[in-house]
Amino acid sequence: MTEETQLRAVKSTPPAQTPNPASAPAAGAGSGVTFDVRQLNVWFGSNQVLHGVSLQIRPKEVTAIIGPSGCGKSTFLRSLNRMHDLVPEARVEGRITLFGQDLYAREVDATLVRRRVGMVFQKSNPFPTMTIAENVTVGLRLNGVRQKNLVQERMERSLRMAALWDEVKDRLHDNALSLSGGQQQRLCIARALAIEPEVVLMDEPASALDPLATAKIEELILRLKQDFTIVIVTHNMQQAARISDQTAFFYLGELIEFDATGRIFTNPSKKQTEDYVTGRFG
Amino acid sequence: MNHWYHQWRKIKSYFVSGLCLMCAALVVAPLALVLFNLLQKGASSLDFAFFTQLPRPVGETGGGMANAIVGSLTLVGLAGLVGIPVGVLGGIYLSEFGTPRMNWAVRFAADILNGTSSIVWGIVVYALVVGYSAYAAGLALGFMMIPLIIRTTEEMMALVPNGYREAAFALGISQWRIVLNIVLKTAGKGIITGILLAAARVAGETAPLLFTAFGNSFWSHKLSEPIEALPLQIFTYANSPYDDWHRQAWAGALVLILFVLALNIGVRVMTRGRTPHLAK
Numbered sequence: 001m002t003e004e005t006q007l008r009a010v011k012s013t014p015p016a017q018t019p020n021p022a023s024a025p026a027a028g029a030g031s032g033v034t035f036d037v038r039q040l041n042v043w044f045g046s047n048q049v050l051h052g053v054s055l056q057i058r059p060k061e062v063t064a065i066i067g068p069s070g071c072g073k074s075t076f077l078r079s080l081n082r083m084h085d086l087v088p089e090a091r092v093e094g095r096i097t098l099f100g101q102d103l104y105a106r107e108v109d110a111t112l113v114r115r116r117v118g119m120v121f122q123k124s125n126p127f128p129t130m131t132i133a134e135n136v137t138v139g140l141r142l143n144g145v146r147q148k149n150l151v152q153e154r155m156e157r158s159l160r161m162a163a164l165w166d167e168v169k170d171r172l173h174d175n176a177l178s179l180s181g182g183q184q185q186r187l188c189i190a191r192a193l194a195i196e197p198e199v200v201l202m203d204e205p206a207s208a209l210d211p212l213a214t215a216k217i218e219e220l221i222l223r224l225k226q227d228f229t230i231v232i233v234t235h236n237m238q239q240a241a242r243i244s245d246q247t248a249f250f251y252l253g254e255l256i257e258f259d260a261t262g263r264i265f266t267n268p269s270k271k272q273t274e275d276y277v278t279g280r281f282g
Numbered sequence: 283m284n285h286w287y288h289q290w291r292k293i294k295s296y297f298v299s300g301l302c303l304m305c306a307a308l309v310v311a312p313l314a315l316v317l318f319n320l321l322q323k324g325a326s327s328l329d330f331a332f333f334t335q336l337p338r339p340v341g342e343t344g345g346g347m348a349n350a351i352v353g354s355l356t357l358v359g360l361a362g363l364v365g366i367p368v369g370v371l372g373g374i375y376l377s378e379f380g381t382p383r384m385n386w387a388v389r390f391a392a393d394i395l396n397g398t399s400s401i402v403w404g405i406v407v408y409a410l411v412v413g414y415s416a417y418a419a420g421l422a423l424g425f426m427m428i429p430l431i432i433r434t435t436e437e438m439m440a441l442v443p444n445g446y447r448e449a450a451f452a453l454g455i456s457q458w459r460i461v462l463n464i465v466l467k468t469a470g471k472g473i474i475t476g477i478l479l480a481a482a483r484v485a486g487e488t489a490p491l492l493f494t495a496f497g498n499s500f501w502s503h504k505l506s507e508p509i510e511a512l513p514l515q516i517f518t519y520a521n522s523p524y525d526d527w528h529r530q531a532w533a534g535a536l537v538l539i540l541f542v543l544a545l546n547i548g549v550r551v552m553t554r555g556r557t558p559h560l561a562k
Contacts, residue, residue: 086451115454125445129467139453142463188449195453 033099034059034199034229035080040094042075042084049075053094053255055248062225064244064261065233068276071250073233077201080231081117082110098199115143118197122204124184126176126191133172135187139195154194161227162190163220182213189220193228200224202232206239218243237277241265249273320539324532332533337499337515340524347534349501350515353416354538356502357495357511358485360420365427365484366477372428373435373473378461388432396429401489408493416502416509419495423484430483434476438469475549482545486538488513512538 035057042050050072057063065073075084082103084090096103103113126135134141136155145151155172159165164186168179176187185205192200202221206214221230221243234240240247240261247264249257249272257264257273268274275281331346338345372392376385403422411418442465450460466473491497496508497518512534519531 081452083448083451086448111451111454111456113454114452119449119452121445121449121452123445125443125449127446127449127464127468129464129470138450138463139455142450142453142455142459191449191453 032058035231036095036097036100037080038095040076040079040092040096042072042079042093043091044087045089049253050079051253053250055255055258057229057231058246059229060225060227061245062221062230062232062243063246063248064240065231065248065250066235066237066240066276067250067256068281069235072253073250074203075253076250077119077203077231077233080199080201081119082113083119085110115139115195116197117199117201118192118195119201120185120188120192120203120205122207124181124188124208126179126184126187128175128177130176131173132168132176132179132187135176136190136194139191143195154196158190158194161193161224162186163216163223164190180213182209182216185209185213185217186220189217189224193224197228199229199231202230204233204235207235214239237265249276251276316539320532320536323529324534324536327529327533328536332530332537336501337530340522340527343526345530347510347512347515347530347537349499350510350512350534351537353495353502353510354485354512356416356505356509357419357423357491358481360416360505361423361427361484362477362481364421364424365431365480368424369428369431369477369480370435370473372432373439374461374466376432376436377439378457378465389436392429392432395425396433399489400426400487401492404490404493407490411494414494414496414508416495416505416507418493419491419509419511420505422490422494423487426484426487426490427477427480430480431473431476434479435469435473438472438476439465441472442468471553475553478545478549482542485545486513486542488517492517 033056035055037056038054040050040053041048053072053076065076067073078084079092079096080103084092092104098113098116102108126132127138130138133155136158137151140151140154156165159168164183167183168174168187171178176184179187185208189200189205206217209217218239221232224230225245232240232244244261246258247261248255249264249268249270251272257268257270259269263269264273265277268277329346331344332348333346333351334348335344335346336349337347372388376388380388403425407418407422407425408414411421446464446468447460450464451457455464491511491514495511495514497510497514498508499510502509516531516534516538519527519534522528
């Protein structure tokens with residue numbers, strides 16, 4: 001078994017191809033669903049942060065998670081790739097499946113889940129001891145991929161997908177910290193894409209960037225959804241409206257409303273959602 | 283009235299600042315004094331022979347401390363073999379894997395060990411190993427390095443922002459690879475600094491060597507036999523009744539302090555680029 005097939009073997013099910021996701025049935029863990037989250041409760045110590053959240057995230061769409069600070073947006077996002085495993089006092093209850101596979105099943109290795117579900121953080125965090133090229137390929141190299149040309153090819157492809165290749169192709173061996181803030185964030189996106197995840201989670205990826213860099217990231221997200229399922233947490237409601245297909249509104253640890261983005265922002269069915277999106281609180 | 287009150291406060295302020303400056307100067311003064319004294323008394327006896335020749339018997343002039351210098355370097359090397367792996371791995375445990383309870387116990391033990399008088403190490407190792415040898419001396423110095431290196435390693439690893447660990451975890455990288463290839467690498471310079479400072483610290487130790495290295499006047503060919511070390515030879519020579527040996531002891535002390543100084547300056551130069559890295 002080559003390293004390449006090893007990496008592939010991790011992905012038990014290929015991303016489902018749904019020609020028209022909008023028409024996919026909302027119920028059931030069928031082919032039209034990437035994540036199926038059922039009755040998700042998350043505690044930190046004795047503090048319950050998420051209360052019975054259930055929703056379904058569809059493939060090749062951008063799903064935005066909005067809500068005021070402390071409403072559990074990030075907690076929700078992090079339960080999708082088992083980042084809570086790293087926090088000893090965190091406890092996750094409920095069921096999350098990714099293309100039908102239970103992510104929290106006893107026999108499922110969290111590191112394998114994270115290879116399928118990539119993540120980009122609020123604060124860009126390229127590794128300071130590595131060059132631009134090394135940062136992109138680190139996920140492959142430290143996961144045991146040895147073939148040089150494969151690594152090389154993936155690096156270029158990931159940088160192109162992250163719309164960074166033209167800016168860095170002549171300085172691939174410079175330190176990653178020599179890039180600007182926006183470039184660093186796109187580098188982190190390229191790094192996440194290099195291991196070919198099925199889903200990319202983004203935790204306020206543009207909140208520390210200036211408007212121009214933000215616009216570039218948004219443009220990038222819209223292009224990435226052709227190949228990836230994207231779940232993005234954002235504080236910026238205009239951003240959610242601009243880039244997402246579905247929007248989930250969280251408040252005080254509960255999912256208040258989840259619907260097509262257009263409906264959430266123009267004709268929400270819940271009073272709380274309307275108050276929030278019209279800026280009456282939050 | 284208000285004006286005078288203001289003046290009085292200014293005077294008090296000047297007085298206290300002056301006092302602080304004086305105390306700060308007192309920190310620098312001993313170093314200057316030691317260096318000046320050693321240069322004055324030892325520099326004249328420092329010649330090429332001092333670094334290349336063996337000690338001569340009493341009455342004969344000349345000779346050097348070449349065997350002691352090599353011996354000291356050997357001992358620091360042996361100490362490193364004990365102190366570096368245990369210290370660095372222990373520090374990694376504290377920072378990356380330890381439970382709060384276990385960490386408390388290890389830190390407490392390390393702090394006690396750090397405060398343990400160095401003669402105690404000499405006696406304990408003498409009793410453990412039975413007999414004088416370079417190994418015993420290296421072990422004693424190595425034990426002294428462990429708490430120093432554990433604490434600096436832990437602190438340097440803890441300085442690595444958690445964001446890097448999270449980013450690596452999110453790439454599905456296993457924890458031991460993250461620790462080795464990302465956290466340890468990021469903290470590398472700081473850890474090496476800690477190791478060098480610990481080496482400088484034990485290089486000058488005399489007490490643990492009294493019962494372990496024991497000293498001799500020849501080249502050491504076997505690590506299982508007594509070995510000479512610079513601080514030990516300074517101790518022996520300074521205690522002797524011969525003027526010639528006193529001069530050699532001054533020269534030895536000068537070499538020792540210059541070695542420690544050089545290590546410290548080296549560390550400063552090396553770590554100059556480190557702070558902005560971690561401050562990010």
